[in-house]
Amino acid sequence: MSDDFGLSSDEEADLVAATDEVVNGKRSHHSDHELVSGNLKKRARIGCVTNRSDSPSIVLANKILKERFGLHGFRLEQEAAIARILDGGSAVVVFPTGGGKSLCYQVPAVCFRYQDEEAGRRISQSNGVSLVISPLIALMKDQVDALLRRGIKAAVLNSSVSRDYYLATQDDLRNGRLDLLYCAPERLNSEGFIASLKDIPGGIRLLAVDEAHCISEWGHSFRPDYLKIARFAKEANVERVVCLTATATEKVSKDIRDAFSIPSEGLFQTTMYRPNLRLLAEANAKGTDYVAKLITHLRKHPGPTIIYVTLQKGTEVLADELKQRGFPARPYHAGMSTDVRIKTQDDFLASKNMIVVATIAFGMGIDKSDIRNIVHFDIPDSIESYSQQIGRAGRDGKPSVCMFYVSTKDFYLRNIFTYGARPSLRSLKVLLADLCSPERKKLRAGDTFTVSLYTQAKDVDIGAITLGIIYAQLELHFKLFRAAGTLYTTYKYTTKDPNAISKDMTPAACIIKKSAFKATKWTHIAVDDLANTSKLERADFVRKLNQWNEQGAIELKTEGVRNSFRLERPLPSTQKEIDDIIKQLDESMGSTEQMNLDRTKSLIHLITDKKCFSRALAGYFGETGNNAPEECGHCTWCETHTQVLLPNEPPQPPNPAKVQKVLDKISVRDDPRFLAKVAFGIKSPRAGDLKVYSSGVFESMDVCDFTELLKVFTAACKADEKEA
Incomplete structure (x- = not known):
C-alpha cells in the first residue's frame, strides 16, 4: 500500500532486500565537515553529531515520522540524510523514482519547531520556513494537500493559485504559520518575491531543490532558472540546502554539490536496481507493424500502463487506434486543456486497467503503485529519462514489464528536437543586435528595460526555451543584467x-x-x-489597481506579459564585444547539441550492447561493487543472451535535385542552418512567416543526416554570396 508521500512500503522492502550491503555501508558524518555552504553566512545552530541511532536528531525524526506521517521506520538512506539536515548540514539526495525523496525535507521541516523549543530558541519569534523549489505544479499541489491532511502547515505559490490564496499565504508567512512553502524556480526571477522571502521572520531554515539535476548543464533536462537558486541561497542567508533527484551521474552529482558547496559526505544515493522490473527491448525495421506488436504485448501483460511517444499528435493517433481495438486508452500531452489532463490523470490513478499514451508531460509525481507496464513506443532522449520513466512501474514491489521499441525512424524524431533547439549564428546576431540597440546602449547600471520574450522569440527565430537559456547565460555568465520580474502592457x-x-x-x-x-x-x-504624464510612478498605479481588485471593488484583467531586466553594467557598446558574446553563445549551444546527441547514442548503446541492462544502468549512474548483480536474470540480454541489433538503415546522401528545389523555393541565403531545418522538417517562426510549410520542400529530405544537409546548404549560401 502506498502512502501519501509517494513511497510504497512493499517496494521499500524489496529494495532493502536487494541492497543490504548498501544499507549496512552508510556513510559516517563528522562534525568538522557539516557545512551548509562555504559562502553562506550562517546563524548559530545545533552542532553536528555523529549519525547514531540514539542521537537526538534521529530520535526526533523517527518520532515525527510515526506521529505526523503515520510511518513506522525510515528506509535505506532516508534516516542518514535527514539526520545530517537536522544536525545543520546540507545534502544531495539521489533516490530512484518512488524512493521517498520528499520525506527528506518534509520531516526536517516539521522537526525544526521541536528542535527550537528544546533548545529554548525562537520562542517569541517565527520558527522560519522550509522552502521547496519544484517545477511540477501538480506534484506541489498533491504534496501540499497530503501535508494538510496530516495537520502540517504547508502552502504553494505558483501560477495556478488565486489572488485570495496568494494573499492568505503571504499573511501566513509574515506571521510564522507555515512549515513548508512550495514554489516554482521561475518565481526567483521576481525581485518582489525574493524580497518577501528574505524578510520571512525566522528566515529560511531549509531550501529543498526538487529535480536538482536541472542545475547541471550535464544533466538531461538542464533548466537555466535552476542556476539562480544557488545565488538566491547565498543572498537569502539560507541555513541549509537539500537537493533531490531521481537520476544523477557522478558528474551531475558533483555539479549539484559544487553549486551549493556541499562536501562529498553530503551525498546520499541508493541503487537504481529494481528486482521486480523486467526490462525488455525489441528492434524494429522499416515496414514493421508497430501497433500490432504493441497490441500483442498489451494483451500478454494487462494492467495500468503508460506508453511514451515523442509527439503530441502521436499520443492521440495511437490512443485512438488502441481504443478501436478495445483497449481503455487515452492520450495525454501538454497541449491538452488543464481540465482534460486532470481528469485523465485522476481516472488513471483510480483505474486497474487504463492505458495512457503520453508524452513526457505525464508521470512526474504520479503516486500510483500498481503501474504494470511502461512502454517506450518511441525512444526517450537519454538514459536518465529512460530510468525515470521505467521507475514509475511496479512501486508496489510486484512484477512489472518495461518494453523498449527501438528503430532507426526514432532517430529522425529525436533529432528534430536536438537540432531544432540550437539557434543559427544568424539568429544569435539578430538577437544581440536587438538587445544592444542604440537606445539600450545609453542605459546605465541600475536602469531597467523590458522585453516581450514571446515576440522576440519569433523575431529572432529562436525557440522560447532556448531563448530563456540564452538570457540566463547573459545574466549568470556574462553578468549583463538581472531578471527583475514581469509586468503587463x-x-x-x-x-x-x-x-x-x-x-x-x-x-x-x-x-x-x-x-x-x-x-x-x-x-x-x-x-x-499615466506614469509619463504624472508625478507618480508606474508602480503606484499598478498597486492601486491590485488593491481595488483585492478589496473586491473591481475585477482586474492583465495582458501582454513583458519581462523586466535590471542592468548590472552597461550593455556592450563595441561590435567586438558583441561578436565575442555571440561566439561564446554559439560555442555553448554547439556543445549542448553534441551532448544531447551523445546522450541518445549512450541509450541506444545500452540497449544494443552485449550486457545486462540492469548492470549497465547501475554502471552509468556510478554504482559499483554489489549494488546490482552481474546478470539480473530479468532483462532481454539475460533472458536470451541475444544482442538487440538496430536495422542497418543508414541515412541517405542529400539529393542534388531536392537541394536545388529548396533553393528555388526559398530565396533567403543568410542562414544555411535555416535551410537545412526546412529540408529536414524542423519548424520555426521564420519558416511560418515565409510560408514554407506549403511550398512542397518542407521535410523533403528527412531521410538525410542533418549535418550533411547543413554542409550542402552552407556551401550553397557561400556560392551565392560570391556571385553577389
Missing part, C-alpha cells in the same frame, strides 16, 4: 463596487478615474502613459 477592469472607487481620493485613484477609457465591458487603463 494592458490593464483593464470591470467595476463591482462603484461606491468604493468613488470614495477613494488617493492621488493614484484620482488620476486613474480621470484618465480611464470605458469600452462596452472593460475600462482600460494606460499605466505607462
Whole structure:
C-alpha cells in the first residue's frame, strides 16, 4: 500500500532486500565537515553529531515520522540524510523514482519547531520556513494537500493559485504559520518575491531543490532558472540546502554539490536496481507493424500502463487506434486543456486497467503503485529519462514489464528536437543586435528595460526555451543584467463596487478615474502613459489597481506579459564585444547539441550492447561493487543472451535535385542552418512567416543526416554570396 508521500512500503522492502550491503555501508558524518555552504553566512545552530541511532536528531525524526506521517521506520538512506539536515548540514539526495525523496525535507521541516523549543530558541519569534523549489505544479499541489491532511502547515505559490490564496499565504508567512512553502524556480526571477522571502521572520531554515539535476548543464533536462537558486541561497542567508533527484551521474552529482558547496559526505544515493522490473527491448525495421506488436504485448501483460511517444499528435493517433481495438486508452500531452489532463490523470490513478499514451508531460509525481507496464513506443532522449520513466512501474514491489521499441525512424524524431533547439549564428546576431540597440546602449547600471520574450522569440527565430537559456547565460555568465520580474502592457477592469472607487481620493485613484477609457465591458487603463504624464510612478498605479481588485471593488484583467531586466553594467557598446558574446553563445549551444546527441547514442548503446541492462544502468549512474548483480536474470540480454541489433538503415546522401528545389523555393541565403531545418522538417517562426510549410520542400529530405544537409546548404549560401 502506498502512502501519501509517494513511497510504497512493499517496494521499500524489496529494495532493502536487494541492497543490504548498501544499507549496512552508510556513510559516517563528522562534525568538522557539516557545512551548509562555504559562502553562506550562517546563524548559530545545533552542532553536528555523529549519525547514531540514539542521537537526538534521529530520535526526533523517527518520532515525527510515526506521529505526523503515520510511518513506522525510515528506509535505506532516508534516516542518514535527514539526520545530517537536522544536525545543520546540507545534502544531495539521489533516490530512484518512488524512493521517498520528499520525506527528506518534509520531516526536517516539521522537526525544526521541536528542535527550537528544546533548545529554548525562537520562542517569541517565527520558527522560519522550509522552502521547496519544484517545477511540477501538480506534484506541489498533491504534496501540499497530503501535508494538510496530516495537520502540517504547508502552502504553494505558483501560477495556478488565486489572488485570495496568494494573499492568505503571504499573511501566513509574515506571521510564522507555515512549515513548508512550495514554489516554482521561475518565481526567483521576481525581485518582489525574493524580497518577501528574505524578510520571512525566522528566515529560511531549509531550501529543498526538487529535480536538482536541472542545475547541471550535464544533466538531461538542464533548466537555466535552476542556476539562480544557488545565488538566491547565498543572498537569502539560507541555513541549509537539500537537493533531490531521481537520476544523477557522478558528474551531475558533483555539479549539484559544487553549486551549493556541499562536501562529498553530503551525498546520499541508493541503487537504481529494481528486482521486480523486467526490462525488455525489441528492434524494429522499416515496414514493421508497430501497433500490432504493441497490441500483442498489451494483451500478454494487462494492467495500468503508460506508453511514451515523442509527439503530441502521436499520443492521440495511437490512443485512438488502441481504443478501436478495445483497449481503455487515452492520450495525454501538454497541449491538452488543464481540465482534460486532470481528469485523465485522476481516472488513471483510480483505474486497474487504463492505458495512457503520453508524452513526457505525464508521470512526474504520479503516486500510483500498481503501474504494470511502461512502454517506450518511441525512444526517450537519454538514459536518465529512460530510468525515470521505467521507475514509475511496479512501486508496489510486484512484477512489472518495461518494453523498449527501438528503430532507426526514432532517430529522425529525436533529432528534430536536438537540432531544432540550437539557434543559427544568424539568429544569435539578430538577437544581440536587438538587445544592444542604440537606445539600450545609453542605459546605465541600475536602469531597467523590458522585453516581450514571446515576440522576440519569433523575431529572432529562436525557440522560447532556448531563448530563456540564452538570457540566463547573459545574466549568470556574462553578468549583463538581472531578471527583475514581469509586468503587463494592458490593464483593464470591470467595476463591482462603484461606491468604493468613488470614495477613494488617493492621488493614484484620482488620476486613474480621470484618465480611464470605458469600452462596452472593460475600462482600460494606460499605466505607462499615466506614469509619463504624472508625478507618480508606474508602480503606484499598478498597486492601486491590485488593491481595488483585492478589496473586491473591481475585477482586474492583465495582458501582454513583458519581462523586466535590471542592468548590472552597461550593455556592450563595441561590435567586438558583441561578436565575442555571440561566439561564446554559439560555442555553448554547439556543445549542448553534441551532448544531447551523445546522450541518445549512450541509450541506444545500452540497449544494443552485449550486457545486462540492469548492470549497465547501475554502471552509468556510478554504482559499483554489489549494488546490482552481474546478470539480473530479468532483462532481454539475460533472458536470451541475444544482442538487440538496430536495422542497418543508414541515412541517405542529400539529393542534388531536392537541394536545388529548396533553393528555388526559398530565396533567403543568410542562414544555411535555416535551410537545412526546412529540408529536414524542423519548424520555426521564420519558416511560418515565409510560408514554407506549403511550398512542397518542407521535410523533403528527412531521410538525410542533418549535418550533411547543413554542409550542402552552407556551401550553397557561400556560392551565392560570391556571385553577389
